[in-house]
Amino acid sequence: MKKWSLLTLVGADQQAIVAAVTRVLAEADCELGETSMMRMGGSFAMMLRVRHENQDLATLLKEVCGQLSLHLHIDDDVDTASSAMEPDVNITVYGADRSGIVAEVTGILATAGLNIIDLETAMAGTADKPIYIMTIEGQALQGVDALTEAAKMISDGVELNIIPIQTLRA
Amino acid sequence: MAVLEIIHYPDQRLKQESEPVTVFDQALKDFLSELEETRLSGPGAVGIAAPQVGVAKRIAIVDVSKLKKPVDNHGYLLMINPEITHWEGMEKGREGCLSVPDFTGNVIRAEKIKIRFQNSEQQWTEFETTGYEARAIQHEIDHLDGMLFLDRLVSRRTDLFERKVYKK
Numbered sequence A: 001m002k003k004w005s006l007l008t009l010v011g012a013d014q015q016a017i018v019a020a021v022t023r024v025l026a027e028a029d030c031e032l033g034e035t036s037m038m039r040m041g042g043s044f045a046m047m048l049r050v051r052h053e054n055q056d057l058a059t060l061l062k063e064v065c066g067q068l069s070l071h072l073h074i075d076d077d078v079d080t081a082s083s084a085m086e087p088d089v090n091i092t093v094y095g096a097d098r099s100g101i102v103a104e105v106t107g108i109l110a111t112a113g114l115n116i117i118d119l120e121t122a123m124a125g126t127a128d129k130p131i132y133i134m135t136i137e138g139q140a141l142q143g144v145d146a147l148t149e150a151a152k153m154i155s156d157g158v159e160l161n162i163i164p165i166q167t168l169r170a
Numbered sequence B: 001m002a003v004l005e006i007i008h009y010p011d012q013r014l015k016q017e018s019e020p021v022t023v024f025d026q027a028l029k030d031f032l033s034e035l036e037e038t039r040l041s042g043p044g045a046v047g048i049a050a051p052q053v054g055v056a057k058r059i060a061i062v063d064v065s066k067l068k069k070p071v072d073n074h075g076y077l078l079m080i081n082p083e084i085t086h087w088e089g090m091e092k093g094r095e096g097c098l099s100v101p102d103f104t105g106n107v108i109r110a111e112k113i114k115i116r117f118q119n120s121e122q123q124w125t126e127f128e129t130t131g132y133e134a135r136a137i138q139h140e141i142d143h144l145d146g147m148l149f150l151d152r153l154v155s156r157r158t159d160l161f162e163r164k165v166y167k168k
């Protein structure tokens, strides 16, 4: 009986990490599902859903994690089907960097029914005047108008764009 | 009349360029009816192209007039030998495809296009269209050129280039 696990691997970024890790998984007949992998700061972070024959993934990956100095965390994933959820709203936020901006924006939008599917933030601007940029894809469980209304409570100086997603099927 | 079978990628027929229609006969009209019936059988499909039923001819249907959230539209469009003659602007939007089940992704399309095509009586029509209808037409004409929306996927990180519709 095959099962799904969620692997999280993090380590100092270096070339060909993805190839090294996924080769070990492929040679052990582990199937990849959804994955998300990116450089964050000087680190490289990988999250992979893996379907396998109840293997000991920690032992399987021990050697490659040692070679590349990767931290490994394994969770069993109960979701057996595709976990894809359809976003119906796209939100971009930016402004002068200050502490608490993500907490404020997500907190206010959560009360208006925002279910976040995907969120990314980045720092930009100059060293003395940094700016913060956030992009969100999510579901507006109470409708996009509720989010737009709630967004008025967000502090001045934070630019916010709320754009409905109307997925085309053809 | 019958609902035709929709073929799914990796069927390589979806990657082939389709041939122009040169014979406008009753068989063509029968096929158009079946293609429309097939579109209507798909869940919420606003368009369909002949290659999606394995027919390599330059025929597509688009109808965005019945959406829950209405958009500007030209009604039911049956397009034979369609050509885009002008493109303007760029806009990102989310697309899915009857030939690629269980996946949607972000694609950049022209915001405004000029389109010309023939009807089943061989008459040409030309007009400009924008937004969602323009996107649907571009998606369909891609099918006629052996392209899928998968060939045009973009990262979410292009978000900042979107036009603003709400400013706090």
Ligand SMILES: [Zn+2]
Binding pocket: A170, B096, B097, B098, B099, B139, B143
């Ligand atoms: Zn399609």
